[in-house]
Amino acid sequence: xxxxxxxxxxxxxxxxxxxxxxxxxxxxxxxxxxxxxxxxxxxxxxxxxxxxxxxxxxxxxxxxxxxxxxxxxxxxxxxxxxxxxxxxxxxxxxxxxxxxxxxxxxxxxxxxxxxxxxxxxxxxxxxxxxxxxxxxxxxxxxxxxxxxxxxxxxxxxxxxxxxxxxxxxxxxxxxxxxxxxxxxxxxxxxxxxxxxxxxxxxxxxxxxxxxxxxxxxxxxxxxxxxxxxxxxxxxxxxxxxxxxxxxxxxxxxxxxxxxxxxxxxxxxxxxxx
Numbered sequence: 001x002x003x004x005x006x007x008x009x010x011x012x013x014x015x016x017x018x019x020x021x022x023x024x025x026x027x028x029x030x031x032x033x034x035x036x037x038x039x040x041x042x043x044x045x046x047x048x049x050x051x052x053x054x055x056x057x058x059x060x061x062x063x064x065x066x067x068x069x070x071x072x073x074x075x076x077x078x079x080x081x082x083x084x085x086x087x088x089x090x091x092x093x094x095x096x097x098x099x100x101x102x103x104x105x106x107x108x109x110x111x112x113x114x115x116x117x118x119x120x121x122x123x124x125x126x127x128x129x130x131x132x133x134x135x136x137x138x139x140x141x142x143x144x145x146x147x148x149x150x151x152x153x154x155x156x157x158x159x160x161x162x163x164x165x166x167x168x169x170x171x172x173x174x175x176x177x178x179x180x181x182x183x184x185x186x187x188x189x190x191x192x193x194x195x196x197x198x199x200x201x202x203x204x205x206x207x208x209x210x211x212x213x214x215x216x217x218x219x220x221x222x223x224x225x226x227x228x229x230x231x232x233x234x235x236x237x238x239x240x241x242x243x244x245x246x247x248x249x250x251x252x253x254x255x256x257x258x259x260x261x262x263x264x265x266x267x268x269x270x271x272x273x
Contacts, residue, residue: 055090
């Protein structure tokens with residue numbers, strides 16, 4: 001199995017693909033992930049011309065280290081297949097992932113995978129374009145395990161609570177928490193999918209990325225735990241105590257995620273130069 005790219009997704013900024021001004025603004029931001037939208041943020045009359053606007057933006061703007069993603073229209077519309085063809089053929093090397101909304105089954109993911117493979121073969125691309133999917137339908141929640149394993153391209157599952165609520169017939173007031181329902185009304189769905197954080201305004205970017213970045217003391221503790229465990233392994237030990245907490249192979253696996261994320265954003269443990 002091919003190694004998936006390690007991409008930061010502390011914050012995902014949604015940008016209308018029909019607005020040159022907003023796409024230019026987005027490219028100037030230091031945000032982990034930007035998706036240029038062809039779906040909900042674009043009026044029907046603007047959807048087709050927005051494809052060319054997105055291609056121009058991807059090819060001409062400096063996106064820095066941001067993940068460059070395009071959200072296509074859902075696969076039950078007349079727009080989806082040409083969204084993929086025109087954007088991928090037009091921007092190819094300047095596109096990282098395709099975001100597919102309202103996925104219902106593994107077949108939806110495989111359709112996008114196969115179409116991307118054909119385009120990449122035609123263009124002679126060696127870098128595969130990743131797939132992200134939106135889990136927004138009740139049917140998708142029931143099929144989420146199959147969806148998650150449908151393609152080696154799949155990089156992220158995103159829970160869309162608005163459309164999911166509509167598909168379930170949930171009281172719209174639940175979105176604002178004004179129902180008196182105890183706890184989290186989406187608790188089951190949240191634990192069935194990988195939840196990603198989106199932003200809909202540039203002012204939210206810095207806040208989201210700070211919140212979803214590891215704290216310095218977390219990073220220091222993670223490095224200390226891993227170093228101590230490696231030393232214990234060399235002595236033939238399987239589990240040790242570090243600052244009063246048990247550290248074993250499962251612990252190391254958990255804290256390694258903190259270390260990997262910190263490395264990706266340039267954080268170092270205290271004392272490192």
